[in-house]
Amino acid sequence: MKVVTILGSPRKNGSSSTLAKQFNETAIAKGATVKTYNLNTMDFRGCQGCMVCKTKQDECVLKDDLTQALKDIHEADILALSSPIYYHSITAQMKAFLDRTYSFLNPDFFNRTDPSRLPAGKKSLLILTQAAPESSHSKVAEEFNYFLNFYGFKENETIRVCGWAGDNEADLIAENIPRVEEVADKFIK
Numbered sequence: 001m002k003v004v005t006i007l008g009s010p011r012k013n014g015s016s017s018t019l020a021k022q023f024n025e026t027a028i029a030k031g032a033t034v035k036t037y038n039l040n041t042m043d044f045r046g047c048q049g050c051m052v053c054k055t056k057q058d059e060c061v062l063k064d065d066l067t068q069a070l071k072d073i074h075e076a077d078i079l080a081l082s083s084p085i086y087y088h089s090i091t092a093q094m095k096a097f098l099d100r101t102y103s104f105l106n107p108d109f110f111n112r113t114d115p116s117r118l119p120a121g122k123k124s125l126l127i128l129t130q131a132a133p134e135s136s137h138s139k140v141a142e143e144f145n146y147f148l149n150f151y152g153f154k155e156n157e158t159i160r161v162c163g164w165a166g167d168n169e170a171d172l173i174a175e176n177i178p179r180v181e182e183v184a185d186k187f188i189k
């Protein structure tokens with residue numbers, strides 16, 4: 001099993017990144033291979049809207065640090081994504097990554113039964129952390145998972161960690177480690 005993990009927080013040891021790394025550890029212990037990309041330390045641009053991936057080739061024309069990550073996702077069985085909520089959404093880093101996945105879509109994707117260039121049946125885990133209570137920002141996960149479904153992912157798990165307040169970070173991480181381990185156990189038999 002191949003896992004690609006995308007970290008969307010600028011805080012490399014923050015709550016979302018730590019939980020994603022714990023998912024990786026469990027996956028490795030179960031025999032998976034894992035590649036992790038920390039978006040905040042990578043040199044890449046957002047989608048340029050050039051439409052080359054719809055008119056001339058089936059890959060993104062940009063060549064930067066995200067190029068290999070996008071290739072690895074094609075090959076992966078599991079995609080793990082983590083991001084804090086910033087301004088009611090994912091971080092800018094994660095949004096720029098998401099926009100670049102536009103190259104995963106075939107031309108005329110809205111009108112065809114096979115919109116995605118990705119092999120079907122991948123699994124995903126989305127980890128989102130936020131300060132607000134659970135009743136806030138639930139649409140962010142729904143919308144992210146909408147795109148993963150559109151890309152042909154078949155099993156999409158979400159872990160939302162709510163009530164982050166800085167001084168409770170260690171407790172929030174400890175409370176949620178069993179949840180990420182459970183998803184790894186479920187995904188990797």
Ligand SMILES: Cc1cc2nc3c(=O)[nH]c(=O)nc-3n(C[C@H](O)[C@H](O)[C@H](O)COP(=O)(O)O)c2cc1C
Pocket residue numbers: 009010011013014015016017083084085086087088089129130131132133136164
């Ligand atoms: C620029 C910024 C914007 C934020 N906006 C929100 C927000 O809209 N809603 C919310 O619940 N928390 C918000 N937060 C709190 C973050 O979600 C919280 O710091 C985060 O969950 C920490 O995640 P990390 O440890 O993975 O970096 C914001 C934090 C920052 C720095």
